[in-house]
Structures are given as C-alpha cells and as structure tokens.
Amino acid sequence: MTIDFQTYFELLNLYSDYAMAVDSADWEKWPDFFVEDGTYRLQPRENFEQGLPLCLLALESRAMIKDRVYGVKETMYHDPYYQRHIVGTPRVISVEGGRDADTIHSEANYVVVRTKYDGESTVFNSGYYRDVIVRTPEGLKLQSRLCIYDTEMIPNSIIYPI
Amino acid sequence: MTGNATVFPKDPTWEGEGSSRIPFWAYTRDDLYQQELERFFYSGHWCYVGLEAEIPNPGDFRRTVIGERSVIMVRDTNGAINVVENVCAHRGMRFCRERHGNRKDFFCPYHQWNYSLEGDLQGVPFRRGVKQEGKINGGMPPEFKLEEHGLTKLKVATRGGVVFASFDHDVEPLEEFLGPTILQYFDRVFNGRKLKVLGYRRQRIPGNWKLMQENIKDPYHPGLLHTWFSTFGLWRADNKSQLRMDEHFRHAAMISTRGQGGKNDEVVSGVDSFKDQMKVNDPRLLDIVPEPWWNGPTAVMTTVFPSVILQQQVNSVSTRHIQPNGHGSFDFVWTHFGFDDDSEEMTQRRLIQANLFGPAGFVSADDGEVIEWSQEGFEQKPAHRTVVEMGGYDIGDSEHMVTETLIRGMYAYWRKVMGQ
Numbered sequence: 001m002t003i004d005f006q007t008y009f010e011l012l013n014l015y016s017d018y019a020m021a022v023d024s025a026d027w028e029k030w031p032d033f034f035v036e037d038g039t040y041r042l043q044p045r046e047n048f049e050q051g052l053p054l055c056l057l058a059l060e061s062r063a064m065i066k067d068r069v070y071g072v073k074e075t076m077y078h079d080p081y082y083q084r085h086i087v088g089t090p091r092v093i094s095v096e097g098g099r100d101a102d103t104i105h106s107e108a109n110y111v112v113v114r115t116k117y118d119g120e121s122t123v124f125n126s127g128y129y130r131d132v133i134v135r136t137p138e139g140l141k142l143q144s145r146l147c148i149y150d151t152e153m154i155p156n157s158i159i160y161p162i
Numbered sequence: 163m164t165g166n167a168t169v170f171p172k173d174p175t176w177e178g179e180g181s182s183r184i185p186f187w188a189y190t191r192d193d194l195y196q197q198e199l200e201r202f203f204y205s206g207h208w209c210y211v212g213l214e215a216e217i218p219n220p221g222d223f224r225r226t227v228i229g230e231r232s233v234i235m236v237r238d239t240n241g242a243i244n245v246v247e248n249v250c251a252h253r254g255m256r257f258c259r260e261r262h263g264n265r266k267d268f269f270c271p272y273h274q275w276n277y278s279l280e281g282d283l284q285g286v287p288f289r290r291g292v293k294q295e296g297k298i299n300g301g302m303p304p305e306f307k308l309e310e311h312g313l314t315k316l317k318v319a320t321r322g323g324v325v326f327a328s329f330d331h332d333v334e335p336l337e338e339f340l341g342p343t344i345l346q347y348f349d350r351v352f353n354g355r356k357l358k359v360l361g362y363r364r365q366r367i368p369g370n371w372k373l374m375q376e377n378i379k380d381p382y383h384p385g386l387l388h389t390w391f392s393t394f395g396l397w398r399a400d401n402k403s404q405l406r407m408d409e410h411f412r413h414a415a416m417i418s419t420r421g422q423g424g425k426n427d428e429v430v431s432g433v434d435s436f437k438d439q440m441k442v443n444d445p446r447l448l449d450i451v452p453e454p455w456w457n458g459p460t461a462v463m464t465t466v467f468p469s470v471i472l473q474q475q476v477n478s479v480s481t482r483h484i485q486p487n488g489h490g491s492f493d494f495v496w497t498h499f500g501f502d503d504d505s506e507e508m509t510q511r512r513l514i515q516a517n518l519f520g521p522a523g524f525v526s527a528d529d530g531e532v533i534e535w536s537q538e539g540f541e542q543k544p545a546h547r548t549v550v551e552m553g554g555y556d557i558g559d560s561e562h563m564v565t566e567t568l569i570r571g572m573y574a575y576w577r578k579v580m581g582q
Binding site for chain 2: 044046047050052053054056057058059060061063064066067068071074075076077078079152153154155156157158159
C-alpha cells in the first residue's frame, strides 16, 4: 500500500484546507469538501466504542451539510466565537486504485481551541477524524468524515463545524 | 424596578405572595442551592437514574448522579435493579470509576472492602488480624458487624423501563409522585415496550439547574428563540396545544400538535424568522412519520421535577437528565432511544431527527446558550427579579401556549418547599 508523493501532497492539502475553511467563518466553503452523497458525523467517543449509533451531528448528504450551514448562519442564536483547528499529520490506513489512489482511508488527530470575545482560549473539542477520501475531477473530496471526540462533556454547545 | 437601592441584597425576601416575579438571588445563592439539593434531590422526590435497557444483564451497572451524589444503578443476579451510593463505607472513597460495565460484586481498591450488587458489605481484609510469630496482630474490633457497614441503599422504582431512585425511603409511591395527569403522559411513551438505547450526549451548561426545568415549562420561547423551528414550520404559536400540571404544579407537560401551516398574520407578524416558502435541502431532516402511540399530539415535553425531562418531539425521543454542580452550573445528559420493534427506517429517522436536539442541535443548542446568558444577568444584579407574567399572574392548565403559567406553578411549589 503506497501512494505517490503527489497524491500524499493532495491529501495533506485537503486536511489543511478543510481546517482553514472551518476556522475562517466562511461556512459556505465547508460543504464543498464533500462529494454529493458525502457524510459528516460528529460522534462522542463513548457511543462509538459501545457501538451506539447516535451522533451529536449526523449529516447524511452534502445537501444536509448545506442545511447545517444555513442553521449556523441564519437560525441558531449563539455566543460568537473564534475557533482554531490544530490537525495532526494524516495517517493513511489503506488505499484503493493504484499509486494515485481513487479511494484513501485515513485518520488524523485534531484539537479545536475556542476563543470567545471576552474570554481566554480553551481546548474546546479534541478527537480524531476517520475519513474516506475519493478522487473526483475537482480533486480529492470527502466521501465521509467521522469526527470521534474525547471531549464528551461539551462546554455548553457546538455550533460551528469541527 | 426603582425601589431597589442595592445590587447585592442584604436581607433577601421574596416580595408578595405570587410567583410571577422570581428574584435573581433564587439562582445565585449557594445556601439556597444546598437547601435545594437537600429538599428536592435528596428527600421527598424521586429522581431519574436511567433506563432498564442500559443494564439488561445480571451484573450490568451504570454510574450516574442524583443531585451531586454519585450513585450506581446495577442489576443483581436475581434480575432486580438496585441503586447504591458510590461512597465506600470505610473511608468514604468514591470507589466506582468506570462509567458502566459488568461485575459480580463491587470493591473499593483502597483497602479492598467488598460489596455485593445489593450494596451489602461482604468482606474486610485482615478483619481477624494477621497472624505473625504465633500471635494475632490488629484486626477489626470484635463487635464490628459487616451488616452495619453496607453502601447507602436507595429506594428504587421502575415503570415502563425507566428507573427512578430516592435517598428518602419514606417518599410516596412513584405513581403518586407523578400524579394521574403526568402519569398519563409518562405512560404514553413508556407503555411497556422494550426500549433500545441509541446513545448519549453530554453538555455542561453554566447556568442554574432550575433554568432547564423552566425552559421546558416555557412555551412562549420556542417559536421565537428557535428560529429553525419557526422557519420550517415545526412550531407555531397557533399550534393546537395544551399545558398540564400535577396538583402541586411541580411537574408539567407541554402537548402540541403541529399545525397545517399557512400564514396567520397574528402569529407570524413580529416573528421575523417565518418564511412561508422555506424548505430544507435534504428532506430527511423533516421526514416525520406519525406513530400510532402518539394518539394525536406531535410533541409532548414532560418535566418531572427536579431531575428529568422526557422528550417526544415528532420521531425523536429522549430523556434529558439534570445533574447540578453548584448554583451556577449543571450537566445535562441526553439518552436517545427507540423501541425494540422499530424498523431500520424508523431507527434512521430517529437518528437524523436527533440533529435538531442536543448540544449541537438546530433547536436545542439555543437553549443552552440563553441559559448561560440568563445566569450572567442574574449574577450581575442579584437584587433584581424576572417578570414571568405572560398570560397573567395565576397558575392553571391552559389550552394555548401564550403563557408562562407553568413556570409560575413551579415557583409556587419551590416557595412552599423552600420556605421562601
């Protein structure tokens, strides 16, 4: 199981571009990281480890991810905050389709730091991504992103994408 | 309020007989908070501890909380459910550290005192001393009796698969505690079907625990705060609805039936979120399929005072457990579930509709936020008071939602029990 450096470089870019997008407050960019039937799930580690299906968010298509963007921008009253993702180097688990890969299974640790306008910066959510990434004519996209978080006791609420 | 010269009340007293103006100090005082723990969570009331489906097999246990006291819900070898306090009888250690598991017995690692699943002390290491060079050293005094040193055992009641417990063994039966009206809404969800746990969500909300009870006794806010509800027509002030209470006004049910939509100028004027043509991009978010057991209402939110909220919002059902920690904070633990005979489609539907609820929910995230901001306001000027006067001053059941009567009811009860 190897991929060429060009593909690995694209993979690194996907992770860093995603982090930049979800930290930028430009939420409209977020759905574009997913293919049309792509899924985004944010799940507490306890449910994952007990085989319980409930997620904190289970967005089952790019359309539903867009619905979330609408909610974040237009309907959800919340304290505004900055967030900053620190994402570790992705670990490639398996690859299908040769050295330029048409499907990559990979994982990466993340920490999200939250800063409210009048407060200090605190570790808000920590966990890891379990991803399935596919090659499309527009480059690598997420077929599925499962964020499994250790921070099971959420400091009140999570509004913006992890 | 002009008559209030001080920000920090020197001799706080609740003005007048009513319960429509709640002093901010009811949410900010540590002394009152401790009294609340004693009088509501530790005596005279049943508190939620969990679901039978969480501990299906003998030896299964789950650690949970009543008020601030750590307890263990465990199924013993006879299949009965016991609830014991997680404090060792020896040196007071909170010995159970796992959140759940399966055990033949409990033991405290400090000195290995050992307890049965019923909470009885079974053994104490070196109880008879240690033999050394022909003589016995140490040991417990001869009059020490194992049966006098068990774990604190709680009174337990189960109904429809839900487990309640009380430190107070003189508490009235659960059915009387709930009262006939609330019992009817309780039994509507928990009618004997086997439950299937779907998972947990946890959030720490920096606000007084009562604010969560109030939030679910307040039908005035959903169509206004929860823009997502109103945008997509899930909650409107002209929905057919009833508000019901027990005879003490401590528990309540908000019952509503989703309207047929359409524009009603009275309801939507001034609600800037109403959008007649707004649709979600993925219709599965609102793919609501009526279930026979609803018997009409599309949502029933039941507050069982002081510890739990029972949620049926369309196809999403959950318990929401209130676990206070200090006057200005509580943990809110959501257990989402379905029923054993749910089809795979229904399970998926419940899981997708769960996006509306919980700490990131399209709707419920708002509630945690406003509770935090309310607490900030209370701390800022505790001599002030809220104005809970929508629908008047009195307390009673209602056939509409434009009222804060349930909150007034809860504070009438609170004043009586607290002597304030």
